[in-house]
Amino acid sequence: MSKQAQQKGGTDTAIKPTRAQDYAEWYQQVVRAADLAETSAVRGCMVIKPWGYALWERFQAELDAMFKATGHKNAYFPLFIPKSFLEKEAEHVEGFAKECAVVTHHRLIAGEGGGLVPDPKAKLEEPLIVRPTSETIIGASFAQWVQSYRDLPLLINQWANVVRWEMRTRLFLRTAEFLWQEGHTAHATKEEAEEETRKMLEVYATFASDFMAMPVHKGPKTASERFPGAVETYSIEAMMQDRKALQAGTSHFLGQNFAKASGIRFQTKNETEELAWTTSWGVSTRLVGGLVMTHADDDGMVIPPRLAPAHAVILPVLRGDDTRASVMEFIQGLVAELKAVRYHGRPIEIEIDARDIRGGEKSWEWIKKGVPLRIEVGPRDVEQGSVVVSRRDRGPRDKTPMPRVELVANIATILDDMQAGLLTKAEAFRKEHTRGIDARGDFDAFFTPARGAGSDEKSEIHGGFALAHWSGDPAIEAELKDKLKVTIRNIPEGVAEADGPGTCIFSGAPSPRRVLFAKAY
């Protein structure tokens, strides 16, 4: 669209292409326009920029508080895992072996061409694996820490980076290196470990809905989608705006598999020796990608207030030196008043953008970054004791003048209204694109893009979540994955439409309940 159209109509979008035109490209552009992250010189790895990292720090702060509140302590374990450790759990090896970065040398020497080459004399006796996940290295510590039933439960969390050598990467959604937290716990009984697994799944679901304003379906995965080495894997699954599913977090009940592999044994009250029961659970920087794909629009990022690094940005309208001082003074006072307000226990965070660039440009920058509120303050406002407030959940031209005292009094309410509105909108979207499906033909049609005149592969957004009966046969899963690229995301709990027995739409066999089908990231 031309610049004229931008100026006159205001119908142009800040992000091109739009979601409808090319969803995948739209996503990349939003991440970039919002200044969240960029690709790096290292294949598959991203640079998280200050605004994106500040957002991740908000995720960390809230999650960390929830982990602490449920009794967990933070610790840190090595980046490197001896190869032999990874080999201890058979399924685990198989699951991760093909995507591991391996360290084989500890020194470089000058090569023939003038560059550096690994020194053959400095070859490691045992290669080290850059952790793709830490069950085995943490298990080694747990084995030493646990002697008696009195040492249990052991409730540990680690904030770390991990590396999985992915073939294809996308900023935040799948990068070769990513940041995450991994909880690892050991318990004296199976029941207690299962309870822990469920508890943390619940923590994730609560975080997703209360902070990210992202509704999720929680429940166990099918056997074929389990974490390598786990007895049971639970996930939370969210619907993105292209109607595909994003696995946003997982919680695993590991049984005694890893305890056996790592030798985590304890003496019981009855003086017998037993293997501990362990769990692990994690969420990653992928959540940031999920946030983008849940709330961002064609003008850029939209950050839910409870996760916003800044709740509002103040945009001074500065025209000439005569008013500058009074405007800035007014702003200082306003900021002090706003910072004294608490929003969900946290002081209101304000950015002041007094850069000497055009106001419109500045305003658009913050729209693209997704800051919840934009507050304009100019000479007129100083005279009248007012401000002009724009909400990110409304149009870019939306402006509401209000008395300064009213903003200070109501800002927390406004933010809560936005937070609630984002969740409501996301829930409505998910509901709109979720179907109970009772026939194979309908199922295939639901997940097959409409072909015909004007059909464009790139913009093809179709399907959604299907709740359908399934016999439990893994062969059906494999076929659907192969033919339609559809997988069972999980067996959703707390979804009324999914409860109750029926007939498998693929085989006609009896089915205890419906499961959640979708295409996924």
Next chain:
RNA sequence: CGGGGCGUAGCGCAGCCUGGUAGCGCACCUGGUUCGGGACCAGGGAGUCGGAGGUUCAAAUCCUCUCGCCCCGACCA
């Protein structure tokens, strides 16, 4: 690893077929006019054209090799 495509200024690209030694838009810098809104005018800085070798009087352009990246597939938080 298979199938496509691409590496030219910070970003996005043209030039390559028909060799003659580099151009456009945005961004950036300066001055001015504007500005409660993604401005306009004028001027300016910035590239040994991914790397190596070859052909030639002359290579971004032709040839050979090489490195890297992107998209589609298998794999995946």
